[in-house]
Amino acid sequence: MTPDSERIYTAALCVIGDEILSGRTHDRNIAQVASWLQVQGIRLQEVRVVPDDEERIAATVNALRAEHDYLFTTGGIGPTHDDITVDAVARALGLAVVIHPEARAALDAYYRDKGGLTEGRLRMARVPEGAELIPNRMSGAPGIRLGNIFLMAGVPHITAGMLDALTGTLEGGRPLQSATIGGFIPESEVAILLRDVERAHNDCQIGSYPFFREGRVGSNFVIRSTDAERMAACRDDLRRQLEQSGWDVTEGGI
Amino acid sequence: MTPDSERIYTAALCVIGDEILSGRTHDRNIAQVASWLQVQGIRLQEVRVVPDDEERIAATVNALRAEHDYLFTTGGIGPTHDDITVDAVARALGLAVVIHPEARAALDAYYRDKGGLTEGRLRMARVPEGAELIPNRMSGAPGIRLGNIFLMAGVPHITAGMLDALTGTLEGGRPLQSATIGGFIPESEVAILLRDVERAHNDCQIGSYPFFREGRVGSNFVIRSTDAERMAACRDDLRRQLEQSGWDVTEGGI
Numbered sequence: 001m002t003p004d005s006e007r008i009y010t011a012a013l014c015v016i017g018d019e020i021l022s023g024r025t026h027d028r029n030i031a032q033v034a035s036w037l038q039v040q041g042i043r044l045q046e047v048r049v050v051p052d053d054e055e056r057i058a059a060t061v062n063a064l065r066a067e068h069d070y071l072f073t074t075g076g077i078g079p080t081h082d083d084i085t086v087d088a089v090a091r092a093l094g095l096a097v098v099i100h101p102e103a104r105a106a107l108d109a110y111y112r113d114k115g116g117l118t119e120g121r122l123r124m125a126r127v128p129e130g131a132e133l134i135p136n137r138m139s140g141a142p143g144i145r146l147g148n149i150f151l152m153a154g155v156p157h158i159t160a161g162m163l164d165a166l167t168g169t170l171e172g173g174r175p176l177q178s179a180t181i182g183g184f185i186p187e188s189e190v191a192i193l194l195r196d197v198e199r200a201h202n203d204c205q206i207g208s209y210p211f212f213r214e215g216r217v218g219s220n221f222v223i224r225s226t227d228a229e230r231m232a233a234c235r236d237d238l239r240r241q242l243e244q245s246g247w248d249v250t251e252g253g254i
Numbered sequence: 255m256t257p258d259s260e261r262i263y264t265a266a267l268c269v270i271g272d273e274i275l276s277g278r279t280h281d282r283n284i285a286q287v288a289s290w291l292q293v294q295g296i297r298l299q300e301v302r303v304v305p306d307d308e309e310r311i312a313a314t315v316n317a318l319r320a321e322h323d324y325l326f327t328t329g330g331i332g333p334t335h336d337d338i339t340v341d342a343v344a345r346a347l348g349l350a351v352v353i354h355p356e357a358r359a360a361l362d363a364y365y366r367d368k369g370g371l372t373e374g375r376l377r378m379a380r381v382p383e384g385a386e387l388i389p390n391r392m393s394g395a396p397g398i399r400l401g402n403i404f405l406m407a408g409v410p411h412i413t414a415g416m417l418d419a420l421t422g423t424l425e426g427g428r429p430l431q432s433a434t435i436g437g438f439i440p441e442s443e444v445a446i447l448l449r450d451v452e453r454a455h456n457d458c459q460i461g462s463y464p465f466f467r468e469g470r471v472g473s474n475f476v477i478r479s480t481d482a483e484r485m486a487a488c489r490d491d492l493r494r495q496l497e498q499s500g501w502d503v504t505e506g507g508i
Binding site for chain 1: 272273275278279281284286288291292297298299300301302303305333334335336375378411440443444445461462463478
């Protein structure tokens with residue numbers, strides 16, 4: 001599709017699962033979905049992590065889908081009783097839950113030599129009425145697309161496969177360009193310089209990310225813009241001013 | 255404080271930072287805060303990740319503080335122009351931003367041999383009027399407590415130090431107990447068994463977490479309850495039923 005360079009496309013992500021909120025599982029999907037969206041020219045503007053609670057998921061889905069161009073969910077589409085994402089989304093949209101014939105066929109084929117389609121496995125063919133499937137190369141269970149809502153698996157490598165299947169299919173704007181420079185520079189010593197350089201460059205943002213490494217304090221500075229030329233000018237100006245203040249600057253960050 | 259065993263105390267976490275939403279930085283604070291809250295007898299019920307945007311942070315803070323007993327934020331309390339959490343929270347609560355004298359003294363002492371208190375560093379002494387400080391053993395910059403709102407650093411090991419300083423100071427209920435059992439058991443083959451065991455045990459939840467390891471499919475099952483005896487009874491029942499179905503079960507999970 002032709003990107004609309006003026007418009008900013010936004011997305012939200014709803015991460016579903018008690019295991020994230022209990023601290024048992026470290027989420028890896030936020031970063032994965034975020035990075036993927038950047039390449040699609042879509043800006044991830046908000047993430048919410050919610051428990052396995054149908055009412056809370058439904059309320060969150062309704063809040064987020066109204067505010068953003070796209071809504072992604074991860075988690076809760078497996079075969080067990082705590083997998084309630086499909087029911088929650090159907091409830092949010094006032095839709096019935098039906099068995100999708102293609103999903104049933106895919107699961108049937110996948111499990112033919114693995115004990116067949118049990119009642120639990122058949123749960124993974126349930127979709128809100130009218131939904132399309134997102135292919136899943138990793139296992140038989142597909143993701144689900146319903147308009148601008150995308151229901152994906154919670155297991156990160158399966159999520160990755162579903163994102164891969166969606167690559168290039170969503171309308172987006174110009175992807176955000178970014179460049180990083182850094183050094184063993186305490187951010188507190190250059191805070192005013194950073195602010196002033198950002199102010200001097202329209203449509204550019206400078207993020208400052210401190211680190212502690214090899215016993216020394218330093219920072220990476222990430223310059224972002226949807227305009228590659230402006231981004232480069234801002235990066236060069238920042239580098240020059242840091243060097244003029246006596247700092248060693250490393251292109252690409254450290 | 256004496257825990258109120260009947261009441262469930264809830265918390266929300268607001269993670270602030272463009273670097274998380276761009277995928278550049280993998281969040282580590284959600285799991286860290288979640289695990290810490292469990293030990294305090296407080297249930298993390300929602301997480302929102304929002305960009306470095308004063309209005310959006312303020313709106314999120316107001317939504318979350320109304321719904322939960324406690325609100326924690328991570329990120330955006332450093333010395334640079336993109337550190338706007340204090341301003342956003344002050345705006346949300348209709349408070350002025352003031353320099354906290356103790357924070358100024360702590361920063362003054364910390365930076366005495368490191369170039370002194372620059373304008374950027376002094377930003378880290380700014381607090382919403384009426385706030386108290388959360389000690390930070392790792393660097394001079396403190397966290398900030400304002401009633402039931404806790405503003406903490408984004409750098410995980412500094413966040414950890416602030417949580418440590420808060421340990422045992424917040425009123426909570428009975429901590430959630432949990433036990434894990436697992437095996438090379440495809441969750442789709444035991445989905446109905448899991449559901450039925452959960453239904454048979456009041457006040458217990460069973461979470462099912464599939465994995466792929468050593469080329470084999472398996473699951474860990476986490477049983478949770480605030481009542482240790484009921485939790486143990488549910489775990490034992492689940493183990494017995496899985497074994498009766500022919501599965502090898504490992505205590506503690508695999």
